[in-house]
Amino acid sequence: MNIVLFNNDLRISDHQPLTEAARAGEVLPVYVVEPSQWKGTPLSARHFQFVVESLEELSKGIEEKGGELFLAIGKIETVLDKLLDTYDSINLFAHNDSRLMEKIKEWAQQNQQLLFSFGPDLENISVKLLNNRLNSYLKEPIAEVPNRIDVPSKTPDFLFADFKKLNNFRVKGSKIRFGQQGGEMKAIETLDSFLEGRFANYIENQQKPLPSSLSSSRLSAYITWGNISVRYIYQKADEKLQACELEEDKIQLAEFLSKLTARVKICCMKMQHQQMAGVRGIKTDWNEDWFQRWLQGRTGIPIIDAAMRSLEKTGWMNFSLRAMVTSFIANTLLLDEKKPSAALAELYLDYEPAVHDFYIQQQAGMIGRMKIIDPVKVGRQLDPDGTFIRRYIPELSKLPDEYIHEPWLYPAFYQLGYEAPMVDVNKAYKNARLQYQAIRNEGKPGRKKEEGETEQLSFDI
Template sequence: MNIVLFNKDLRIADHQPLTDAARAGEVLPLYVFEPSQWEDTPLSERHFHFVVESLEELAREIEGLDGKLFLAIDEMETVLEKMLNHYDSIHLYAHNNSSFMDIVKEWSKQKEQLLFAYGPELENVPGRLLNKRLNSYLNEPLAEVPNKIEVTSNIPDFLFADFKRLQKLRFKGNKIRFGQQGGELKAIETLESFLEGRFENYIKNHQKPLPSSLSSSRLSAYITWGNISARTIYQKTVRKLQACDLGEEKVQLEEFLAKLTTRAKISNLRMQDQQPADVNEIKRDYNEELFRRWLQGRTGIPIIDAAMRSLDKTGWMNFSLRAMVTSFIANTLLLDEHKVSAALAGLYLDYEPVVHDFYIQQQAGMKGKMKIIDPVKVGRQLDPEGAFIRRYIPELGRLTEEYIHEPWLYPAFYQLGYEAPMVDVKKAYKHARLHYQAIKSKGKPGRKKEKEGEAEQLSFDF
């Protein structure tokens, strides 16, 4: 029996495992909800809801090809054992980027069952060869959508196709009311609207909280869950680039392609939790009150609170805001970065473990310089008029630009109904910098102040 294991590839377009399995004969399209993958990780209710939306659309698309999508709730090894007992012999088709592939590879080897794995092999590949291999993959012809999917009538009784059975599953966190919807069609629409015009201010707006929500591609969640393939995005963007007459438009798309390929590289690597010696010397505590106020957008620091409230509502922030909220809690207040990482992962709809860990390690100083950001100063740079703050903090809606970033200076502050700052921002920022510099210098004469890189943009931000 040919079994297509869906996971982070919830689509039918450019899906080589599905295409090849359909050519081989009868197919059983399958998605497995593994309890361990949802209960023992930062994945939350918003991720589950996005996946279910994607699966419901995937089921309709497969039915349009005369097929049927089946579901299972169990650990992958258990599901595979049951499938083998039912069919005696199985052929497995899956993408390499699926979270369960290590288990599937080991199981298929032990049980001597055929596994067809697809996607670029980038792990432990040196730089030049990695670029060459990735570019070769991105330029390969897209896999054709099958004309028909012939589903077997011999279905194990532990599989089901009724999505109502998923309603009993409960996860931590909450659904998003104002965020993106899952599904291949939404992913395609998002890419098309980006290439039709939203990209024109891609670089100009990438740091600005509100404008970036429109001019960024907003494809990150769809890439994470495989509603659209990186190869599809790459090839359509290249065609648009080639059709552009204006040099400025080409610059925008070239920047986007650079970030797309960098993200593809990182998402295929394995992360190691390595800390420079100087960061190891920084004591990171856990303060429940500070942590909760930060997580709930109640720090009393407008740009931080607006960012965290917007993330809770939408599941997305641009990189400049991600860097700032992470730096504030992990580097300025010196709270445990592992708690910070897990909390943010549960909120980001585009949570991709390897990419997320890479980003957290950069911000918290595990890779390169520890970034300590002054939220008031940078808040004024990113949101000078306070439009973003006013949208997400209605308590400050009537404040002028003079006070919007430091409302505690407003003469009638206590009438606003807004939280007082949980720390003295300037003192906390200065203390953190001095603490870090003392560890870095280790008694050596002080160096000239370095540029803080407060608005630095990671190359895989979308």
């Protein structure tokens, strides 16, 4: 029996495992809700909501081809054992970047069953070879959607197709009402609207909190959960770039493609924790109150609070805001970054472990230099008139522009109903810079950047 194991590839377009399995004969499409993916990890209810939305659309797409998507809850090894008991011999088809691939590989070897994995092999190779393989893969023809998917007449009882049964699977956190909706059609619509015109201000707006939510591609969550393939995005964007008449439009799309490929490369990197000697030594004792106020958007520093409140509500922030909130908690307040990192991962709808870890390490000084950002100064640059702040902090909606980034200076501040700053942000910023400068002078310089490594990764693809 040919079994397609879906995981973080929730689509039917450009899905080579599905295409090849359908060519081989009857196909059993399966998605396994593996508890180890959802329990004790940063994945949360908003991620599960997005996955269920994606699965519901995937199910309809498979049904239109004559097939049926089956679900199972349990350890992947247990599910595969039961499938093997049912069919005696199985062929497994999956993408090699599946989050469950290591378990699938080990099971297939132990049980002497065939595993056909698809996608570029980009791990543990040189930068040059990685670039060559990635470029070749991105230019390969898109895998055709099967004309028909034939499902076997005999299916084991433990598999189910009723999505209501997923309601009993509990995941920490809460769902969101205003985030992006999962599904292949939503992904394609988002790409189409980007290429039809939203890309025109891609570079200009990428650091601006509100404009970037429109001019960024907003594809990151769809890439994370595989509602759309990177190859499909690359080819459509490159096709648009070649057709552009204006040089400025070509520059915008070239920048987008550069960040798209950088994201793929970072997913393949083996992270090296090479934090400068002494960085751990300047960290302060853990302060749970500071952490909770940061997480809840109650620091009393408007740009930080607006960013965290928008993230809670929508599941997305642009790269500049991600850098700022991370730098504030880990570098300005000098708290250990592990717990804030996990909290952010739980909130980002586009949470991709490899990319997220790279980003946190980049900000906290484990890759290159620790980045200490003055939230008041940079807040003025990113949101000069306070439009973003006013949207997410209604307490400050009527505050004059000159006070919007430092409301504590407003004569009637205590009538606003907004938190007083939990720290003197200017003193905290200067103190962090002084302490970091001292260990830089004493310690060894950061490691030299290797060829092809990204200095700064913007998430706003």
